[in-house]
Amino acid sequence: MSIFNINKQNTNLDSKIVAGLERLSHVFRILLWEKAKEHHLSPIQIQLLIFIQYHDSNKTKVSCLAQEFNLTKPTISDSIKVLEQKKLIQKFTDISDTRSYSIQLTETGKKVVLETENFINPITEIIAKANEPDKIILWENISNLIVGLNKLGITSVQRTCFNCKHYSLKNESHFCSLLNQKLLTQDIRIDCTEYETA
Numbered sequence: 001m002s003i004f005n006i007n008k009q010n011t012n013l014d015s016k017i018v019a020g021l022e023r024l025s026h027v028f029r030i031l032l033w034e035k036a037k038e039h040h041l042s043p044i045q046i047q048l049l050i051f052i053q054y055h056d057s058n059k060t061k062v063s064c065l066a067q068e069f070n071l072t073k074p075t076i077s078d079s080i081k082v083l084e085q086k087k088l089i090q091k092f093t094d095i096s097d098t099r100s101y102s103i104q105l106t107e108t109g110k111k112v113v114l115e116t117e118n119f120i121n122p123i124t125e126i127i128a129k130a131n132e133p134d135k136i137i138l139w140e141n142i143s144n145l146i147v148g149l150n151k152l153g154i155t156s157v158q159r160t161c162f163n164c165k166h167y168s169l170k171n172e173s174h175f176c177s178l179l180n181q182k183l184l185t186q187d188i189r190i191d192c193t194e195y196e197t198a
């Protein structure tokens with residue numbers, strides 16, 4: 001029976017959790033839409049600007065962005081074209097492969113990021129009020145869910161500890177050989193700059 005069937009949902013915790021996550025995904029979409037409308041951009045264009053702002057140029061090529069956002073290269077290229085027309089990004093040709101280019105923000109693009117990335121604030125403020133043990137449990141479950149979805153091939157790019165060559169389980173504890181330290185649940189990363197695929 002469907003989790004959207006109210007009778008099942010109200011008598012089954014798994015269904016309630018999934019329905020709750022689905023409702024949260026609506027909230028993220030609505031908050032992002034509001035900001036996108038203010039700047040006459042689409043939600044994906046805002047997401048691209050924010051991603052480009054915080055990632056190295058080797059991750060801001062069209063092919064990487066397509067993988068990151070689970071979209072096709074033509075879809076990303078269309079968004080990039082609009083962002084370039086609006087003078088929010090600049091393309092830099094790769095000297096080792098002149099057919100490829102990476103993307104960086106212009107000063108105007110950085111300003112738009114500053115004005116839009118706070119779309120997430122209502123959720124951040126609620127999370128900030130939770131106590132630390134609850135946050136750790138929440139994080140453990142969210143990171144497990146992300147890894148589970150990645151294993152099913154639903155999310156393509158995951159720079160998480162669990163997929164990293166520096167990660168191991170030592171005496172039932174998470175360990176990073178690069179940082180040479182034990183990782184507590186709250187140290188597990190889902191977007192690590194030092195990540196290398198196992």
Ligand code: SF4
Nearest residue numbers: 161164167176192194
């Ligand atoms: S390098 Fe980063 S992703 Fe890899 S195990 Fe260490 S902290 Fe995790």
